[in-house]
Amino acid sequence: xxxxxxxxxxxxxxxxxxxxxxxxxxxxxxxxxxxxxxxxxxxxxxxxxxxxxxxxxxxxxxxxxxxxxxxxxxxxxxxxxxxxxxxxxxxxxxxxxxxxxxxxxxxxxxxxxxxxxxxxxxxxxxxxxxxxxxxxxxxxxxxxxxxxxxxxxxxxxxxxxxxxxxxxxxxxxxxxxxxxxxxxxxxxxxxxxxxxxxxxxxxxxxxxxxxxxxxxxxxxxxxxxxxxxxxxxxxxxxxxxxxxxxxxxxxxxxxxxxxxxxxxxxxxxxxxxxxxxxxxxxxxxxxxxxxxxxxxxxxxxxxxxxxxxxxxxxxxxxxxxxxxxxxxxxxxxxx
Amino acid sequence: xxxxxxxxxxxxxxxxxxxxxxxxxxxxxxxxxxxxxxxxxxxxxxxxxxxxxxxxxxxxxxxxxxxxxxxxxxxxxxxxxxxxxxxxxxxxxxxxxxxxxxxxxxxxxxxxxxxxxxxxxxxxxxxxxxxxxxxxxxxxxxxxxxxxxxxxxxxxxxxxxxxxxxxxxxxxxxxxxxxxxxxxxxxxxxxxxxxxxxxxxxxxxxxxxxxxxxxxxxxxxxxxxxxxxxxxxxxxxxxxxxxxxxxxxxxxxxxxxxxxxxxxxxxxxxxxxxxxxxx
Ligand code: SF4
Numbered sequence: 001x002x003x004x005x006x007x008x009x010x011x012x013x014x015x016x017x018x019x020x021x022x023x024x025x026x027x028x029x030x031x032x033x034x035x036x037x038x039x040x041x042x043x044x045x046x047x048x049x050x051x052x053x054x055x056x057x058x059x060x061x062x063x064x065x066x067x068x069x070x071x072x073x074x075x076x077x078x079x080x081x082x083x084x085x086x087x088x089x090x091x092x093x094x095x096x097x098x099x100x101x102x103x104x105x106x107x108x109x110x111x112x113x114x115x116x117x118x119x120x121x122x123x124x125x126x127x128x129x130x131x132x133x134x135x136x137x138x139x140x141x142x143x144x145x146x147x148x149x150x151x152x153x154x155x156x157x158x159x160x161x162x163x164x165x166x167x168x169x170x171x172x173x174x175x176x177x178x179x180x181x182x183x184x185x186x187x188x189x190x191x192x193x194x195x196x197x198x199x200x201x202x203x204x205x206x207x208x209x210x211x212x213x214x215x216x217x218x219x220x221x222x223x224x225x226x227x228x229x230x231x232x233x234x235x236x237x238x239x240x241x242x243x244x245x246x247x248x249x250x251x252x253x254x255x256x257x258x259x260x261x262x263x264x265x266x267x268x269x270x271x272x273x274x275x276x277x278x279x280x281x282x283x284x285x286x287x288x289x290x291x292x293x294x295x296x297x298x299x300x301x302x303x304x305x306x307x308x309x310x311x312x313x314x315x316x317x318x319x320x321x322x323x324x325x326x327x328x329x330x331x332x333x334x335x
Numbered sequence: 336x337x338x339x340x341x342x343x344x345x346x347x348x349x350x351x352x353x354x355x356x357x358x359x360x361x362x363x364x365x366x367x368x369x370x371x372x373x374x375x376x377x378x379x380x381x382x383x384x385x386x387x388x389x390x391x392x393x394x395x396x397x398x399x400x401x402x403x404x405x406x407x408x409x410x411x412x413x414x415x416x417x418x419x420x421x422x423x424x425x426x427x428x429x430x431x432x433x434x435x436x437x438x439x440x441x442x443x444x445x446x447x448x449x450x451x452x453x454x455x456x457x458x459x460x461x462x463x464x465x466x467x468x469x470x471x472x473x474x475x476x477x478x479x480x481x482x483x484x485x486x487x488x489x490x491x492x493x494x495x496x497x498x499x500x501x502x503x504x505x506x507x508x509x510x511x512x513x514x515x516x517x518x519x520x521x522x523x524x525x526x527x528x529x530x531x532x533x534x535x536x537x538x539x540x541x542x543x544x545x546x547x548x549x550x551x552x553x554x555x556x557x558x559x560x561x562x563x564x565x566x567x568x569x570x571x572x573x574x575x576x577x578x579x580x581x582x583x584x585x586x587x588x589x590x591x592x593x594x595x596x597x598x599x600x601x602x603x604x605x606x607x608x609x610x611x612x613x614x
Contacts, residue, residue, distance in 0.1 A: 004431065004445065028454055030432055030443065038443045045489035047543075048447040048536060197611045236609035282543055285609050288573040 004054040006032045006105075011059045016110040016149075020057060023147055032056075039086070039103045047280050050091060050104040060109035065118045068134060071329030074188075074227065074261040076132030076165060080122060084109050084150040085139035090171060091204035093284050094232055097138060099273035106144070112153045119157070123164050131164040142172040142189075152177045158184050167227055171206045173215040183223035188260045190227025191216055193250070195242035198234045202286060213250065220258035227260050231328050232267035233308045234286070235300055240311055247315050262320060264312045265328030268299035337378055339541040340534040341409040344382035345396050345484075347476050350515035351415055352384050358523050359530075365402075370395045372402065381405075385476065389435075389459060392476035396483040408540035410533045411484040411493045414526065416500035416515055417457065417474040418507060420467030423499065427522045428455035428472060430495040435478040436460045442481050447491040447536045450528050457497060467503050492537055494529065498522060547571050549583045556584075557593040567593075570600040577607045 005027050011017050012031065021029060032038055035058035068079040086107040087097055109115075119133060135141040135154070145151050151168055155178075158166050167188040178189065194202075196209040207215070220226050228250060233243075269277065271292060278287045292298050299305060309327060316325045342359075346352045352373070356362070359380045361373035370391075371384045381403040385395030392413070399405070422428070429452040434441045436458055456471040459478035467473070477495050484493045498518045501507040550571050554564060574583045586603055587596040 006443070028431065030456075032441075032443070037441065041490065043485040043488075043490050045491050045540070048489060048491035048539065049445075051447050051536070052449075054445065201611050234611075236611045280543070282572045283576050285576055288576040288604070289607060289609060
């Protein structure tokens with residue numbers, strides 16, 4: 001339950017701010033000049049703050065849309081990402097946000113129009129290229145949708161952008177608004193997945209894998225294109241058996257034609273980020289079984305990584321054409 | 336485990352201290368200290384009386400930190416009386432915004448507390464003020480205390496609590512020492528609950544940050560270089576996560592020196608495969 005909402009003075013009277021505030025009864029509203037006053041301060045503690053995060057309503061001034069790191073994409077010529085929020089209502093133990101920010105407070109940028117206008121500019125600037133935009137790099141793109149309404153604001157615009165695609169990456173089952181509108185053909189709803197047992201141990205506060213699969217089925221039946229994301233792949237005893245069971249369940253219950261793309265990637269952190277996350281959760285088994293590699297990253301040993309990616313590649317190639325399967329090689333694990 | 340929980344109290348006035356000292360069994364600690372100092376028998380609770388004003392509050396907080404060797408999981412609490420234009424005398428508030436009157440800078444305390452206490456903003460003045468406003472409290476220490484304590488512990492373990500003692504109808508000059516003690520006494524049960532509540536949060540920090548006992552027992556067994564000590568610490572942290580039921584010291588019985596000990600621990604960790612269904 002969010003009990004405190006910090007609001008930047010500049011957008012105090014913005015209609016979206018006012019409407020969000022009415023959703024939280026009994027909360028305390030505190031005005032701030034800039035969100036940095038309450039976010040990412042050095043002496044804040046992500047782990048302790050995660051017990052009861054506050055919401056910060058802010059305006060994003062620059063850097064609305066950024067290029068993705070190398071190795072992140074699903075076939076577009078140019079890839080961009082953006083986040084209308086920083087931080088997430090879920091609490092996955094491998095999440096890079098834990099190492100990225102000192103604060104677990106949620107920052108919501110409410111100037112949605114500026115995101116759209118930058119997307120417009122980029123599409124205009126690259127008329128020949130197929131662009132892919134990833135929503136929710138620093139958050140889960142749908143988890144707070146009933147409150148933010150961001151996806152419902154942005155999805156309709158993509159009807160007009162035939163040369164571009166947008167992906168909403170999520171673990172959320174907040175899909176009612178998607179089921180209430182006509183599917184948009186260049187909009188992909190991408191679910192992060194791993195076997196249920198691993199997910200129960202690592203994906204805290206998220207919907208179960210079973211619930212996610214049910215949401216996927218409903219979305220597919222409604223006509224939305226689905227992305228399946230196995231990133232990060234999680235190693236452990238019987239991993240092959242459990243991943244195979246997960247693939248079997250998914251591929252037997254989702255019509256092939258609904259699957260837009262599949263991507264997979266190994267668990268990997270940049271060294272400094274890993275240090276921060278491990279320091280925060282030293283008792284976490286997962287973090288004690290990955291090690292510094294040769295590329296300034298921390299991850300599974302190469303032989304494990306190879307074994308897992310080979311397994312996925314084979315499993316997918318038996319069913320899907322190569323051009324919809326992507327190996328993700330970026331360092332930090334995206335949501 | 337005498338360094339957990341670690342609670343440090345900073346109060347401005349003697350009568351504010353009296354009830355807290357009594358409740359947590361603190362007695363005078365040293366004779367010749369710049370600020371009066373008290374602690375309980377286990378050394379878990381320490382209290383200092385800063386006197387009035389920002390500079391005193393900052394200096395006393397630093398002094399208490401140094402003299403009590405406060406660890407990074409320490410809970411820091413500032414309790415004191417405050418003026419208010421609108422709240423009834425005796426009301427207790429958890430402060431969630433403090434503005435420094437002279438610079439107009441603000442800080443935003445938000446302790447990881449589950450005990451529910453009414454909240455308020457606070458304005459820290461340089462001198463006693465009489466222009467009471469309705470929407471915030473006034474004191475002369477809160478801002479500096481929080482600013483300094485934030486450098487010594489994480490913000491989620493720092494509390495500023497204020498009890499309304501004066502307002503438009505009661506001049507702060509007329510408040511008697513006895514009244515102040517009574518005001519604090521009214522809330523002593525809440526203060527105890529707050530301490531218990533935050534102690535469980537600070538345990539997370541203690542578990543995370545304290546040097547494992549296993550480190551001390553191994554590091555004295557052989558000669559470790561500084562680099563090896565660092566490696567040992569890291570390995571023991573991983574070991575504790577993977578084999579909570581196995582003592583690292585038992586794993587090195589067949590070793591003769593530091594590098595063999597490190598190798599033995601590393602081998603155990605390297606071969607570990609998580610059983611997710613047992614986690
Ligand atoms: S990994 Fe994704 S879903 Fe999990 S906490 Fe991070 S942003 Fe949220």
